[in-house]
Amino acid sequence: EVQLVESGGGLVQPGGSLRLSCAASGFTFSSYEMNWVRQAPGKGLEWVSYISSSGSTIYYADSVKGRFTISRDNAKNSLYLQMNSLRAEDTAVYYCARAVTWGQGTLVTVSS
């Protein structure tokens, strides 16, 4: 069974940093491209970032470009999102996704 489990969320002050992780299991992680998607409280779904299976191709939403960094470790079956210079508007549940399969999400709250 395909499983994606996010971790690393929490409360952080504006300007701070967090690193999210996504542990993948039940499939050959190194063969799949992955995404991060987020959902602010009471709002819709927003794509954040994409990484190809090898990690050689990466894209970001304009709203996070220059502040967030996506990466992966295929040996550890793990996906990451390094989030720097966090803003209040980054407050959201962050999901890692393989195509149409999503994890349960991890909540990031940016507040003083």
Added chain:
Amino acid sequence: EIVLTQSPDFQSVTPKEKVTITCRASQSIGSSLHWYQQKPDQSPKLLIKYASQSISGVPSRFSGSGSGTDFTLTINSLEAEDAAAYYCHQSSSLPDTFGQGTKLEIK
């Protein structure tokens, strides 16, 4: 970026009614359109993938159709547990994009 526009934004319906939610893409996306259901404090649950492919464990009253730019999610004989937000999602071209959502209220 491909824009997905759902309609309606909100619908109040009675049990056993048939519900249709539409999703229109700003350009052709073939069949790379997926539908999710999301209940409060839960992650999105996949209902239909690639426009019309059913998902194991999803009740048969949920069905999808369409291709190109126009897609439909149909819920036959609505049940109280179907109260939720529904989203469409395209994976035809990066970046993936989502519809704004349709909130379904059960009267």
